[in-house]
Amino acid sequence: MKIKIERKEKPDKPKKQKKIPTIKVGTHKKLTISLWVLLIGSMSFGIYKNFTAIDMHTVHEKEIIEKQVVDTNSIESFTESFVKEYFSWQQAQDLQDKRNERLKNYLTENLQQLNTEMIRSDIPTSSIVTSFQVWSVKQHNDIEYDVLFSVGQQITEGESKKNLTSTYSITVYVDEVRNMVVIKNPTIDGKPQKASYEPVLSDSDGTVDATATEEINSFLDTFFKLYPTATEKELSYYVSNQALDVINKDYVFVELVNPVYTQVDNQVTVIVTVKYLDKETKVTQFSQFELALQKNENWKIIR
Structure with missing residues (x-):
């Protein structure tokens, strides 16, 4: 007796469908909030800078130098007193010695030594100052002044007399309390001369009838x-x-x-x-x- 065994075929398993990838929106809340905060902050800062911006421009500083008026009256007076002593002399030795003593009130020690040879003991002339004129006083620096002047002298030699006018410059040192001393010996110089300028003469222009x-x-x-x-x-x-x-x-x-x-x-x-x-x-x-x-x-x- 044959036994027939029938096998039932297993039904096919349904195929699994592939899942379609999806993007989830709104799940990263912290990141989104951070981005919004950054955006709003950037816009706010930009608006703030726009309203509070400082105009940048180049500042050109102009240096204004005010000319200081210097009172030179005392320098001129000091120079005049010195010139009257320096350009006057007598033949007698005792008078020459007195002159040298008086010049110590005006000259530095170095210039005193230099000028001891100015008047010889046997000099045949004598001199008196007849005129004095200051042409200019220029401030060389804060403490030194160049003085340009002319001096008139009457020179006597025996029975002969003649008048001379010469121009010299000296330098006067002035300290903080206005004490003064001559630091450059009288040096021959030139006085201002007549200028060649001739102004143009005006004429009536017909505007007055x-x-x-x-x-x-x-x-x-x-x-x-x-x-x-x-x-x-x-x-x-x-x-x-x-x-x-x-x-x-x-x-x-x-x-x-x-x-x-x-x-x-x-x-x-x-x-x-x-x-x-x-x-x-x-x-x-x-x-x-x-x-x-x-x-x-x-x-x-x-x-």
């Missing part, structure tokens, strides 16, 4: 006749702003010489030479004026 010119001429004639002897009250009728001072001179008015008139707006500028006779010295005196005139009711000098 003939009628106004006649009025101004009449006004100036009247004023300059009065001016030499005018009191302050009398001047006030012709002059404003104290443009001219009282002079109290015994002058006789002669004429206006070459008046030049120029008008700008309501003011007339006058350049004029006034010819006077000086009754005290008997010379003819030419005074030159540049004035500004203005007419309200009458003409008046305002500057």
Whole structure:
């Protein structure tokens, strides 16, 4: 007897489907918050900087040097006293010795030694100072001053006398309490000479018509006749702003010489030479004026 065994086939297992990858949104909350905080912070900082920004620009510093007015009167007086001693001498030995002693009040010890040979014991001349003039005092540094001066001398030799004028420079040291000493011996120098400059003469430019010119001429004639002897009250009728001072001179008015008139707006500028006779010295005196005139009711000098 045959036994038949039937095998049942196992049904096929269903195939597993592949999972599709997905991105989860909103799960990293801490990172997202951090990014938002960073973004908001950056924007806030930018806005803050925009409103509080400091303009950067280059600052150019200008150094202003104020000229200090130095009183040189004491230096000039010191120099004059020294020059009168230095350029004066006598032939007698005792007088020369006294001169050398007096020079110690002005010269350094080194210069005293140098100048002992200036006047020989047998010198045939004597000298007196007749004039003195300072041309310039230049501040060499904070404590030294260069002085340029001219000195006039009368030189006597026997019965002969002659006058000389020479120009020298010295250097004077001034300490903190204004004590002074000569530190450079009188050294021959040149005095200022006449400049070759010649100013351009002005001419009337036609801005003042003939009628106004006649009025101004009449006004100036009247004023300059009065001016030499005018009191302050009398001047006030012709002059404003104290443009001219009282002079109290015994002058006789002669004429206006070459008046030049120029008008700008309501003011007339006058350049004029006034010819006077000086009754005290008997010379003819030419005074030159540049004035500004203005007419309200009458003409008046305002500057």
